[in-house]
Amino acid sequence: xxxxxxxxxxxxxxxxxxxxxxxxxxxxxxxxxxxxxxxxxxxxxxxxxxxxxxxxxxxxxxxxxxxxxxxxxxxxxxxxxxxxxxxxxxxxxxxxxxxxxxxxxxxxxxxxxxxxxxxxxxxxxxxxxxxxxxxxxxxxxxxxxxxxxxxxxxxxxxxxxxxxxxxxxxxxxxxxxxxx
Numbered sequence: 001x002x003x004x005x006x007x008x009x010x011x012x013x014x015x016x017x018x019x020x021x022x023x024x025x026x027x028x029x030x031x032x033x034x035x036x037x038x039x040x041x042x043x044x045x046x047x048x049x050x051x052x053x054x055x056x057x058x059x060x061x062x063x064x065x066x067x068x069x070x071x072x073x074x075x076x077x078x079x080x081x082x083x084x085x086x087x088x089x090x091x092x093x094x095x096x097x098x099x100x101x102x103x104x105x106x107x108x109x110x111x112x113x114x115x116x117x118x119x120x121x122x123x124x125x126x127x128x129x130x131x132x133x134x135x136x137x138x139x140x141x142x143x144x145x146x147x148x149x150x151x152x153x154x155x156x157x158x159x160x161x162x163x164x165x166x167x168x169x170x171x172x173x174x175x176x177x178x179x180x
Contacts, residue, residue, distance in 0.1 A: 008068040011058050018058065022051055025069070029076055032127055036080055046083060050076045070138070073127040125175040126168075133168030140165050 004024065011018040029050055033043035053075050061071055126134055132154070139150040140161070151158040 004068040008058065008061050008071070009063060012061075018055060021054075021068075025072055026051075028069075029072065032073065032076055033080065035128070046076070046079055050079045053079065069127075077127070077131075125172040128175065129168050129171055133164045133171070136161050136164035137168045137172070141169070 007017075007021045007024055011021040026047070029047050030043055033046040033050075034040060037043055037046070050072070054072055057075070061068070126137060129137070135154065136150060139145045139153065140147065147158045147161050151161045154161060
């Protein structure tokens with residue numbers, strides 16, 4: 001189990017443990033949302049909703065099914081897609097948890113932009129890929145698995161897995177070089 005997954009498993013124990021998980025991932029998640037939306041206020045709202053949903057679902061995390069960062073960024077991608085679809089930031093998990101409305105002053109918004117300005121790392125670029133490309137790259141590059149095994153798992157041809165890895169890596173390189 002990775003250190004991050006261990007953090008998430010420990011987060012089930014209580015508020016202090018979840019806070020450690022939150023602190024570990026707050027900046028990457030904020031960076032993901034700033035990059036996706038271009039707005040610090042919107043990024044802060046989306047980040048708050050993502051962690052609220054993570055808190056609600058922490059007991060369901062299974063480290064045998066994936067890493068903590070994959071799990072959390074999966075929630076983040078879902079929150080972002082839902083917000084685009086509804087044309088507003090959903091706050092249902094925050095409401096269920098009784099969290100107050102998030103209000104940012106100008107200094108906080110500037111701090112979010114400054115903190116997330118260095119977000120162009122590979123994990124963020126990977127998180128922004130379409131799910132099929134991200135999963136193929138994680139299996140091949142990060143986990144070192146063979147193409148036939150990945151193709152069986154993803155229920156597609158080996159050639160399609162190779163194509164997804166190639167296109168995904170090209171997109172990651174482009175994002176890291178500032179092309180997207």
